[in-house]
Amino acid sequence: MDLRETGKISLNLFMYKCFVLATVLSSVSSIKVTAPSEINAVKGEDVTLPCSFASSSGVTSSMSATWSYTPSDGGIRQTVFFFSAVPHPPSQERFRERIKWLGSPSRGEASIQLLNASLADNGTYTCAVKNPPDTHGNPAQITLTVTPKKVTIRLSEVMVLLLFILLPSAVIALALLCRMFCPCCAPRGAPVAGQGYHSSIEVTERDMYGYKPPVQKQKTTTCCDMYFTDSEYEEDEAHYHHAPHRKGEGMEESQC
Numbered sequence: 336m337d338l339r340e341t342g343k344i345s346l347n348l349f350m351y352k353c354f355v356l357a358t359v360l361s362s363v364s365s366i367k368v369t370a371p372s373e374i375n376a377v378k379g380e381d382v383t384l385p386c387s388f389a390s391s392s393g394v395t396s397s398m399s400a401t402w403s404y405t406p407s408d409g410g411i412r413q414t415v416f417f418f419s420a421v422p423h424p425p426s427q428e429r430f431r432e433r434i435k436w437l438g439s440p441s442r443g444e445a446s447i448q449l450l451n452a453s454l455a456d457n458g459t460y461t462c463a464v465k466n467p468p469d470t471h472g473n474p475a476q477i478t479l480t481v482t483p484k485k486v487t488i489r490l491s492e493v494m495v496l497l498l499f500i501l502l503p504s505a506v507i508a509l510a511l512l513c514r515m516f517c518p519c520c521a522p523r524g525a526p527v528a529g530q531g532y533h534s535s536i537e538v539t540e541r542d543m544y545g546y547k548p549p550v551q552k553q554k555t556t557t558c559c560d561m562y563f564t565d566s567e568y569e570e571d572e573a574h575y576h577h578a579p580h581r582k583g584e585g586m587e588e589s590q591c
């Protein structure tokens with residue numbers, strides 16, 4: 336056999352082996368796992384981490400899904416959930432009783448739910464699925480960002496109803512108070528100070544004489560007026576006691 340023919344046979348055999356290996360690898364690595372790259376949540380909420388997969392072969396009872404968590408500060412990756420025929424809850428105290436299985440292998444779903452999310456849950460969650468003979472495939476990663484809860488005020492129907500009732504009542508009460516205590520808000524036709532109030536059967540000077548008596552303005556008494564009034568009263572009293580009483584003067588005795 337010629338050396339040239341021997342080399343040609345060896346080359347063909349090598350190419351055939353490469354083709355078979357590529358075919359086997361493609362069939363083994365045909366599983367595809369997908370998930371959103373980022374998810375935002377608010378502290379205290381229940382967060383769903385979706386994960387779906389597509390396998391070249393039918394889903395068998397050997398199908399398994401593994402969820403792992405890497406902290407945002409770059410800590411060590413740790414497995415937080417595992418599914419193989421039945422869910423296996425996490426054993427870590429941090430995630431214990433906080434992860435719920437939402438997957439459905441027959442529909443190609445391997446999602447989980449994180450209950451009562453906290454700021455410490457920020458990080459990267461990785462979903463890896465195997466379905467023999469499809470045991471190789473790139474896992475999907477989700478970056479979870481949990482933010483503090485914002486304080487919001489929501490007006491319920493009861494609050495809105497109370498607002499529509501109390502607001503007009505407050506306005507009416509304020510208007511009545513202003514009308515009672517504020518002089519500038521007095522109603523027209525109200526009696527002027529100093530004239531008093533007259534009933535409908537009382538006869539006034541206007542009814543008797545046909546004219547309206549002038550309104551006398553009341554003078555405000557000052558401290559000086561009170562001082563001079565007291566001085567005049569004391570002088571009159573002193574003069575009455577010291578002046579001699581004449582006969583027949585003074586007050587006559589009552590005949591009663």
